Amino acid sequence: MERQIFEVHKKVPFYEVNTLNEWHLSAMLNGMLAVADDQLDATGAGDTMMHDLNMGWVITQYHFDIKRFPVSKEPVTMTSWADSYNQFFFYRDYALKDAQGEELVHIKSSWVMMSFATRKMVRVNPDIVKKIQAPQVRGVKKFLRIPQKDYSQAIHKPYRVRYFDIDANQHVNNVHYFDWMLDTLDMDFLTKYVIDTVDIRYEREIHYGSVPESYVLQEPDPEGTGITTFHAIKTGDELNTECQLHWHLRKA
Amino acid sequence: MERQIFEVHKKVPFYEVNTLNEWHLSAMLNGMLAVADDQLDATGAGDTMMHDLNMGWVITQYHFDIKRFPVSKEPVTMTSWADSYNQFFFYRDYALKDAQGEELVHIKSSWVMMSFATRKMVRVNPDIVKKIQAPQVRGVKKFLRIPQKDYSQAIHKPYRVRYFDIDANQHVNNVHYFDWMLDTLDMDFLTKYVIDTVDIRYEREIHYGSVPESYVLQEPDPEGTGITTFHAIKTGDELNTECQLHWHLRKA
Structure with missing residues (x-):
């Protein structure tokens, strides 16, 4: 199955930067999530379908690799694609490139589906993940185990x-x-x-x-x-x- | 002189809405300001010119008329144009329309120019306002006098x-x-x-x-x-x- 990569071009909004002119981490993540949301809507697996099924996506973990934060008004290309899914987890990647095509940011993420009726995690719905062409895998992807601190x-x-x-x-x-x-x-x-x-x-x-x-x-x-x-x-x-x-x- | 109206098409970001799905007032204003900023950059009267002159724009007052707040993911057309200027004030309008072309939001604003050297207001620089084709007027525009309350x-x-x-x-x-x-x-x-x-x-x-x-x-x-x-x-x-x-x- 071909991986379906969704792509959005935008400029970093001048009102979403810090004192050093860099895009805020939170605003950048919101921008990435919007790319994925556009993909879900475009493939018919968006809010409407999820509401009909009375289910929602819940993020469990993100890992970011950041080479450089893009700056105010810098043109960037943001992409997102379904990496894979297993019984309970759905994995999605996001990448941000500069105008020269160099990858500045890469994000890996792990999601579960929640039933709004029970407020509990449910098995990943294959009807949804098929629409976004996520390949099924057996194993569970490893994310960093964040150490518990005092x-x-x-x-x-x-x-x-x-x-x-x-x-x-x-x-x-x-x-x-x-x-x-x-x-x-x-x-x-x-x-x-x-x-x-x-x-x-x-x-x-x-x-x-x-x-x-x-x-x-x-x-x-x-x-x-x-x-x-x-x-x-x-x-x-x-x-x-x-x-x-x-x-x-x-x-x- | 022809009025130069700058136009941007966008969708209301799903992460910038309130509990009723309406675009946050602050986020909507940021979106409008970005349209004006794009216009300034496109006409060569943007940040670069302002930095060279060691000056900045300072907002003094806004008036908004809001017919309806656009909702999450709604497609909107946002426009901005220079209304006019006099010795000390520069006036700019912003409008937001829905997909049917109906005006949902109109903003009038009044700005002054500040010298970064003295941190004081200076006369409006005609080189800048000519670039954005603002007509010069004599009078001072009336904005609501906000009552002082206890x-x-x-x-x-x-x-x-x-x-x-x-x-x-x-x-x-x-x-x-x-x-x-x-x-x-x-x-x-x-x-x-x-x-x-x-x-x-x-x-x-x-x-x-x-x-x-x-x-x-x-x-x-x-x-x-x-x-x-x-x-x-x-x-x-x-x-x-x-x-x-x-x-x-x-x-x-």
């Missing part, structure tokens, strides 16, 4: 869930978590280092009116040119997400 | 400025103010009423690390089908913005 002494900040954070699913769009995670690091850190890998695992959704806390720990690389940050977002005792970012020193 | 007893919430709120200008992108203003209203209000007009006046920028407070007062219309909300954002004693929104009851 956050009891970690720096943390509260994030009262705002009206704007809630989407049409009536809970927090989990892409916002990246903003809450990065905001726990100070501006000095964020201008000195830049992210090269992201591993995030989603555990439990967050609702309007909650006040989750975003925790961060830092572990410098032995050779001193990079640093790993470990993040957890918790609402009370409940874990919402955990994440591991690797950063390297920006070039002067 | 906010001492008003409902208010603090908004710690986050990393994500800061843009490449190193201060808060003032489009975010709309999210802070709307979030002071509760979900019941926001699902019962919908905005039909917006008047906002910008006073003073907000910096990283600040904790502005967003204040709101409500005044029901005499006939009971609408309501006006008055908003102020203040950092300490300093006024950052004031705004007046009119809302009508949503149709059942």
Whole structure:
């Protein structure tokens, strides 16, 4: 079966960049998700079909490799394709290229299907994945196992869930978590280092009116040119997400 | 001189809508500003020229008329054009139409030019406005004078400025103010009423690390089908913005 790669050309919106003119991680991910959403709609496997089946996609984990963040107004080509699926997991890739065709960002992701009736995970529906031409595989793909850390002494900040954070699913769009995670690091850190890998695992959704806390720990690389940050977002005792970012020193 | 109308076609991003599937006011305004920015870049009056002149545009006031908010994935046509300019003010309009060509949103705006050297307002530079074919006028356009209210007893919430709120200008992108203003209203209000007009006046920028407070007062219309909300954002004693929104009851 031929892999079906969906492609969107766009310019990085000037209002979605940080102080260094780089596309925000969260905004970039939203842009990637829109490419996949366009593909699902175009193949008839989009919202309409999912609503009819009373089911939804739920992200479980992302892995990002980032060579460079595209900058304000830079023209980029964003692609997405179904990698494969097994009984319970659906795997999707996303890639972002610059105008010279060089890949700047690659994302691997793992999804499950949830029944809205039971709020439980169900087997992947083959009618849907056939429409998007995902090859069936037997094995389960390995994603990084994010180490469980002791956050009891970690720096943390509260994030009262705002009206704007809630989407049409009536809970927090989990892409916002990246903003809450990065905001726990100070501006000095964020201008000195830049992210090269992201591993995030989603555990439990967050609702309007909650006040989750975003925790961060830092572990410098032995050779001193990079640093790993470990993040957890918790609402009370409940874990919402955990994440591991690797950063390297920006070039002067 | 022919008016030069710049036009962009897009779909409302599914990740920029509220719980009722409507495009967020802030996201919609960002989309409109991007159309104007495209026009400025296309005519050679964009960032490059402004940086060379060591000047920037500063918004002073917007007026919005909103017939209907476009919804998730709805195709829209967004346009912007220079209305006119006088010695100190530059006026720009924005319009958003649906697929049938019906105008859903119209925005009028008033801008000044600031010298980055003195941080003061300067006369409108005719070299720039000629490039975008703005007709010169004598008079000053009237925008609504937003009434000064006593906010001492008003409902208010603090908004710690986050990393994500800061843009490449190193201060808060003032489009975010709309999210802070709307979030002071509760979900019941926001699902019962919908905005039909917006008047906002910008006073003073907000910096990283600040904790502005967003204040709101409500005044029901005499006939009971609408309501006006008055908003102020203040950092300490300093006024950052004031705004007046009119809302009508949503149709059942």
